[in-house]
Structures are given as structure tokens and as C-alpha cells.
Amino acid sequence: MPHRIFSQLHWVEHYPSPWEEFRAAAPGSAAHPAFIVSIGPTTTPLDKFVEWILPFLSARGTDVRVVGDKASQLRDGTPAREIEVQMVVNGGPFSTVTLVSKRGDVAIVTASESLSEKTGEDVKAILYSIEFRRNKDEPVRVPPDVQEFIDNFDNDYVSHDLAKVITHYSDRYLNSGWTKGQVEQNERQWINGATSHKTHITDFLAADDRAYVAGFVVVNGGPTGPIVQTSIIKENGQWRWYGNQRDAAP
Secondary structure, three states, X not given: OOHHHHHXXXXXXXXXXXXXXXXXXXXXXXXXXXXXXXXXXXXXXXHHHHHHHHHHHHOOOEEEEEEEEEEEEOOXXXXXXXXXXXXXXXOEEEEEEEXXXXXXXXXXXXXXXXXXXXXXXXXXXXXXXXXXXXXXXXXXXXXHHHHHHHHHHHHHHHXXXXXXXXXXXXXXXXXXXXXXXXXXXXXXOOHHHOXXXXXXXXXXXXXXXXXXXXXXXXXXXXXXXXXXXXXXXXXXXXXXXXXXXXXXXX
């Protein structure tokens, strides 16, 4: 993102929600304006994306009004959709601008949130800082023991053995506030529907007993979704998912 704009606003990184990859906002309890990045699978076309996000916004406030919904593009020419919404949250004005682009069936969403009736152009400009880097989403080779961990995790997931799957998570796992126990509860509703599960690592950085990863998961042949956790840790000689805790950040 443009460092000049980001630094002028004096924003700091905040813990993202479980459905977000990144969140930054002004310091303080209000934590706004905010900049958010989310990634997830969807077959919704760009020109229909406003229908996809409205239910989420309506659950947060009232008097939801779409004041902008137009075709756009990123700086590298990638097609995008810019959606601007004004609403009332906790009795006060709230505005958000969402910029969505797609890579296959994966939506890449940048969004701004402001406690005002209209989002400023300086904040909106940050949304357009996203760009696709060539070959960045190609799988990379990882150490044999890490690949064994990934393969075992995928195989156990397809076997529908939740007890085995959860052994691949550290007891100290924490991902945007989600603990190992909460992951287990959440997976109960999904695991039995998996006929195939393949995890691909596109970024890998080793750091002693930890490693930092990025990548994507293909379930049942598609659509593709991002790896939620960003780090793994080696405990008693075994790699395990560790989450995205601050003490696990590179």
C-alpha cells in the first residue's frame, strides 16, 4: 500500500476478524477510519457483488444505502468493482467503500470504513494499492518434513477423522482470537463434506522452530480459498498450525 498515505493517517495494525486477512486503523478505541483486506472463494460475478455484501452490512446497522456501484480497475488493469455504502451504526453515520477484484473463483476485497457520512478520497485511494504480482501465487517447494505435515493434514481431513485433524494444531494456536477448541467446533460442520483437500504453499519463510506461510486450499476440486493461519510451529519434533498471533509475526 502507498506508505505516504498510510503514514500520514498514523494508522496501526489491529487484529483482523476471523474472516479478514489484515486490518489497520487509527489508534484509539474508535479504531476508525479502518482499512481491511479479505480473501475468500466465491462464484459471484463482479457486477453482482453488491448483492453479496449487503446482507453482511445490514447485520451491522440500519438505513443501509448503496450510493455507488461501478466498474473499475486496479492500477495494473485488473477488472474490479467499487461499491460505496452509507448507513447508520450505533446511532451515528458510517460509510464504507469496497473494492473487489477476482482471480478465478477467489475474491480479493479491500475495504475502508469511516465514522462519517462519506469516505474521504485519501482513504479510498488506499484501496487501489493492491496489485497482482506475477508468479506470486505459484506453489513453492518446502522442506520435506513440512511437506509431510501438509500431506498428513490433507489426508486426515479427507478421512473425516476430526480427532486426527485437530492434532495438527498447536495447543497454543490462536488465529484472530480463535483457539484450537473453536477451530474443532467449527470444523465439525464442514469436514464430512470433504471428498478432496489439497493445501498449496506459495510463500515459505523458516525461522528456527517456526515458519511463516501463505497459500491456498482447494476443497472438492474447487473453489479455491486462502490458508487462514499464517504460521506453523515445531513442537516435540512435529509441525503444527500455530495461527496468526503477534508473537508469530516475522
